[in-house]
Amino acid sequence: MTGRIQFWFEFASTYSYLSAMRIEDAAARHGVAVDWQPFLLGPIFAAQGWDNSPFNIYPAKGRYMWRDMERLCAARDLPFVRPDPFPQNGLMAARLALVAKQQGRIGPFVRAVYAAQFGRGLPISDAGVLAECWCAAGLQATLIQDASAPETKAALRAQSDKAQKLDLFGAPSFIAGDELFWGDDRLDEALMHAASI
Incomplete structure (x- = not known):
């Protein structure tokens, strides 16, 4: 691999679903490695005075997005089912993603969660749904307990703090070198930049 890209995603993000399902194949074509970075948009939205998804706050924007x-x-x-309610609570899924990253299985786990949520409309805050995603990603059942460990909770808080320091304001976001690219429609541009540096 000649380059590297950070993929910052939030499980409640519809457009992150699109990116998660194609980023590894697209990155491989460019010779770029993917660094998966789960985070929570809630603290970032709160800092902007929002207590909900902008797609709910601004109905016209929401209708367009769907x-x-x-x-x-x-x-x-790709299958698509609008989850109800929206946005889903992705806290536990994000913690599990960090555990899956330590095990080298974050890509398969993240895709399984997105497929459950936006492909089948399942609630990703449900422990049973997450356990199904965990197994689908080839992870050991015992590891799922690590999501509740203090160090995992602290790691996710650190992720959100880092996202704020990077001035991320939405998901998906991609960082290649010192450049920030926002939105699924910027993924290819981000990969080309990552491959050039």
Whole structure:
């Protein structure tokens, strides 16, 4: 691999679903390694005075996003079901993603969670749903307990702090070198930049 890209994602983010399902294949074509970075948008939104997703706060924006997701998922042959409620609580999923990262299985786990949430409309705060995703990613059942460990909770808080210091304001976000790219529609540009440095 010649380059590296940080992929900052939030499990409640619809457009992060699109990126998560294609980033590894796209990165491989560019010879770029993917560094998966789960974080929570809640603290970032709160700092902007929002107590909800902007897609809920601004109904016209929300209607557009849902229709856009339908179009994009159809074009990419991805299943799409609007989860209810939206946004989902991705706290435990994000903690588990950090454990999966330590085990070298973060990509398969993240894709399984996104597929459950946006592909089947399942609640990703449900322990049973997450256990199914965990097993689908080839992870040992005993490791799921590590999500509640104090060090895992602290690691996720540190992720959110780092995201704020990087001036991230949404997901998905990609960092290649010193450049920030925001949105699934900027993934290819981000990969090209990562491959050039």
